[in-house]
Amino acid sequence: MNATETDAAGFGQVMTGDKPRIVVKVGSSLLANTPDLRPRYAFMHGLLSDIATLRDKGYEVVLASSGSVALGLNVLNTDGEEAGVQEKQAAAACGQPVLLNAYKQIAQEHGFDIAQVLVTLEDLEDSRRFLNTKNTVHKLLELGVLPVVNENDTITTEEIRVGDNDRLAAKVAQMIQAQDLVILTSVDGLYDRNPDEEGAELIATVDDVSEYLAVTSGTNSLGTGGMFTKMQAANMAQNAGCETIISRGIIDEPISAALENRRPHTRCVAKSTPQSAWAVWLTDRLQMAGSLVLTQEAADALEGGSEGIACTDVVSIHTAFQKADVLHIYDERGVERARGLSNFSSDEAALIALNPDREIRDLLGYKAEKTLVNRKNLVILEDHHLPWDEPDEKLRVIAA
Template sequence: MTEKRNIVIKIGSALLANQDLLTPRFGFLQRLLEDVMRLRSQGYQVILCSSGSVALGLRMVGETPETAGVSDKQAAAACGMPLLLNAYKQVGHEYGIEIAQVLLTLGDFEDHRRFLNTRNTVHRLLEADIVPIINENDSITTEEIRVGDNDRLAAKVAQMVGAQDLVILTGVDGLYDRNPDDPEAQFVPEVTDVSDYMEATKGKSTLGTGGMATKLQAANMAQEAGCTTWIAQGEVDRPLSAVLSGERRSTKIIAHENPLSGWDSWIANRLQMAGSVVVKDTVFDTMAERKRAVRREDIISMDGDFTRGDVLHIYDKQGVERARGLSDFTSEEIRVLVSNPEAEAEKLLGYRTKGEIIRGANLVPLETRHLLWDAPAAIAEEATGLGG
C-alpha cells in the first residue's frame, strides 16, 4: 500500500468494560491494538473513537448503568477517562503505539471553525505517527448539547479526516433484516440503502448509548462522505484486519460513488437540529441546480431558536424534508424579516444585507440516499393543516 489510507475505528463500551466488574478488558485491548499495529504496517493511519469512560467510572462513584443519572454519568466519565487512557497506554506501549486523547463536544462538529480546528489537530497527530483516541467530553455535556452516541461521532470524524473506511466494532456480527433473536432473521452482508433496514434496528446495549439504528445513521453519514462502513463483532482475534480482508462475516455499507464535497457534507450531515423552516414549493423547482437562494418571501413558517451560521432543515408544505442550508441570520432576525415583507431588509436590521436567508452556495438539496429527519411537532402540525 503506497498511499496512506485513513481508517476510523469505533469501539463500543461493552467491548472495553467488563459488564459485571466495570473494569477494563485488557484481553480485548491487546487483540485490538495488535491489529492496529498490523494495519499501521500496511499503510493505514488509524483513528480510534472509543467509548468506555462512563462505564469504567461508574464503580468509583458508586453507581451502576441502571441507577446512574446525568450528573452520575458526568462524574463517572471524569473518573473513568484516566482509567481508559491508562489501559490504552499500557497495551499500546507493548506494540510501540503512541496515543493522544481528543475530547470533543457537539459544538466542535456543528461550528465550522471549530470543526476545522479539530481536523487540523487530528491531522497533526497522524503526521507524528500518533493514534488519536477520540471521545465525547461526557463530563461536561448535557442531554441538550451532546452528540449522544459514538457511532455518529465516529462518522463525523471519518468525514472530518477524509477517511476511506469506518469500522464499527460491536457485540454482534453485523446487521440482520429483523431482530437477531428472531429465528427467521437473515444476516445482511452488504447494504447500499440503509433506509431499507431502519425498522429492523430497535434496541440498544446495556452499557452503550446506541443500538443498530445509530450505526446505520452513522453509516449513512459516512456514505455521503465517500467512506465505506463495516459493522462487525469485536470479540475475536484480528477484529479489524480480518474484516477488511473479507476473512470473516460483517456487514458492509458501501460508500456512494459520487460523494458530497467536504463543505456540502458538513452542511448535510447533522448531529442535532438547530432550527427548521417550511418554504413554498416553488423553491424546490430550481434548488437542484442552485439557481436561487431561499429568500424571506419563500418562508411559510419556522421553528427553533438559532444563530447566524447554524444549519437549518428545510421542509415543504407537506412536512417532508427537502434540503439543509446555512442560515445568514438569527432566528429573531428572520422573524422580523418575514413579519415585515414590504420593508427593506437594511432598514429592519440596521446593517447592509441582501436579505437572503440561505444563499444558494450554502444550500444542499437532499437526495433519496439521505436519511431524512422528521419535522418538529409544530411544523408537522402546521403541514397537516396546510395539506388539508
C-alpha cells in the same frame, strides 16, 4: 473572500498524503467487563496489536472509543441503571484516565503512542470548531500518534450531546476523508430481524440504509439506539465516500479479519460519487439547529435553481436558530428538501419576512442582502440522505 468561503475551502483540504485511513469505533461492552466494569485488557491488547499491524502496512488509524462512563461507574461504585446525569458526568471524569492509561501502556508495548481528543457536539456542528478539531487530528496523524476520540461526557448533558459514538465516529471519518469506518460491536453485524429469533439472517451488504431502519428501531438487541445509530453512522459515512463495516469485536485481529473478509460482517457500500467535504458537513447533522417551511413554489424551485432562499419565501419557522446555523428546509407538504447555512437568526428572518418593503438597515441596524441562505451554502437533499421529520411546534407563522 468571506469567512464562509474560507471555511468551505478549509473543508475541502486534503489530509495527510496518500495513506489509506481507517476510523475504528469500539463500544463500552467490548471495553468493560460485566458486572465488575473493569477494563477488558485481553480485548484491548488484541485491538491495539491489530492497529499496530495496520499502521505498519501504511494505514493511518483513528480510534473512537467509548468506555469512560462504564469504567468510571466502577470507580464510584455506582449502578449504571440508577445513575443520573451528574453521576455519569462524574463517572466519565473518573473513567477517562483509567481508559487512557490502559490504552497508553498497551500502545507503547507496540511501539507507538496515543493522544486523547475529547469533543462536544459544538466541536462537530460549528464550522470553525470542526476545522480546528480536524487540524488537531491531522497533526497527530502526521506525527504518527494514534488519536483516541471520545465525547467529552464530563461536561455534556442530554440536550447538548452527540449521544452515541457511532455517529461521532462517522463524523470523524468524514473529517479525515477515511476510506473505511469499522464499527466493532457485540454481534456479527446487521440481521434481518432480532438475531435471537429463529431463521434470522445476517445481511452481508447494504446499499440503501433506509431500507433497514425499521429492522433496527425496536427495543430488542438490535434496537435501543444500538444498531439504529450504526445505520445512521453508515449513511453519514456513505455520503462521504467511506465504506462502513459492522462486525463482532473478537480478540484476534478484530479489524483486519473484517476488512479482509475473513469473518462475518455487514458491509455498507460507499457512494461511488461522494459529496464534497463542505456538502457532507452541511447535510449530515447530529442535531437540528433550526428549521423552516418554504412556500411550495419556492421549495420546488430549489432543484436546478441558481438562486438561494429569500426570507420572503418562508411560510413558517419551527425551531429557533442563530446566524451561521445549518437549517433544515421543508416544503409545505412536510418533505425535507434541503439544508443550508443561515445568514440571519430566526428573529431577524421573521422580521425581514414580515416587512418585505423595508430596508434591512432600517430593520436590523446593519446593511445586508435579503437572502436567508446563499445558493453556495445550500445542499439539495437526495434519496441517499436520511431526512428528519418536520417539528410540530411553530414558533412563527410568516405567511397565511
